[in-house]
Amino acid sequence: MKFAGFLLLLSGCGVVIAAVALLAGVARAGFVAAGLGVEALGFVLVVRSHLLLEDEQG
């Protein structure tokens, strides 16, 4: 889950960069927001994986 989270963080960054390079106007802003959303999802996954790990370790 942690690996998936970091992969989502990187993917979100990729979406943002692609939006800046390939789009313009409202579409660019929208896809940048979407990229940030993907990053947020990745961050939540990483946090959850660490919480589960600490629960396991007691």
Place this chain on the structure above:
Amino acid sequence: MIPLSVQLSESATALCVVLILLTTFGVLGVAVLNTGLTRSRSAAHTMTASFCIFTAAALTYFVCGFAWQGFAGRPDHTFTFSGRPWGWIAAEPFFFRGIKFDGSVVSLVALFQLVSVGLAALIPLGAGADRWRLRASVVSTALLAGWTYPLFAHWVWGGGWLAQLGANYRLGYGFIDAGGSSSIQVVGGVTALSIAWILGPRSGKYSQNGIPAAIPGHNLVLAMFGCLLALVGWIALNSAGAILFAGAEGTRVVLVAINTLLTAAGASLTTACVTGVRLGKPDASLVANGWMGGLAASSAACPFVSPLFAVLIGIVAGILVPFAVEVFESRLSVDDPGGAISSHGMAGLWGVLAAGLFAKLSLPISANPSTSRQANSGQLLAQIVGIAALLGFVLPLTYGLNWLLNRVCPQRVALEGEWQGMDLHELGGGAYPEFVTRGDDFVQIPTRD
């Protein structure tokens, strides 16, 4: 950003050198603050680690850091994407061999970075205090100063793709950060988060139910003194950064100093009020964190905003920091004794965003006149792209590097060392040998089973 051919006047060069030397007070302030917020049995270790981290950062940056970071107008590696050049890493020779030490802007930048990279490297120590091995912290610092920091600093200060967002994609003036809210504070902050995750919480920090226990710092007077030392350093840091990376004239140092002080003042007072309302009394350690958060948030926009907006940036930072401390400690189970993640990472992110919201750009930060005339419409988007790069690239990068390091060289001290105290376990002597400061320093050492 100042083109390489531009030489500062003699007076501006002298002013810049003095400011850079004063920036070391920022390093001292963070070291003293971290020491005050740790346990007494780790005080000498924290101060020694601060010293070792600062020196390791400077040496690593000298060896290869500047070679990756470079400066605008100097050689760098680029790739072409959608028909535009994307500078991603500099192509300077190692060991400062490409620099003439004649008071040129690039030589001043090298001097500035030797200090600021040490400041960035000290931030994770606040999150790893009381349990981070000295040797591991030095190696981790080498990774930060030799790779992570120069890479992102090239994007922002070295003419890389973030700095070129304005020229290439009409996003305002490109990503702006005069004093290092992103490249120093947030890079340090996300590294602190990575270290806190990898090390795990201190023994006894969380109960079986996950309820956090308060482990107060051993000397709040020391912590507050560190805050005041940091103020001097931050005024110098922001002023030198404004001259070197935003093209500000020497006279603008006055505005930068006023904005830095007002942001920190607004933040600390707001934190005192917030904690006073929520906890019944102002919390001294959180007020210190709020002050540092204000300083971190001030850096990005300090030469571009009016004093009124500087106070506003501080007020928001002062609200953000105590809530972030609570969320990281109580909800996310991240043990951060020095509050580094919140006061440097979160407040730094706010500072970057605030530059997009409030910056009034009239400085000659671009050599391209058409770019200089552009309105600030895309500036906020440029700042958001920078934030996305910090969270989406720098965080995984720094976590991955430290995770690998942890495999080779375990970063966390053994449990008995944690109970004995980092001072005795790693240094063989304590900071306060005349005093028995904690009874449990001498109780039987528990075992994991």
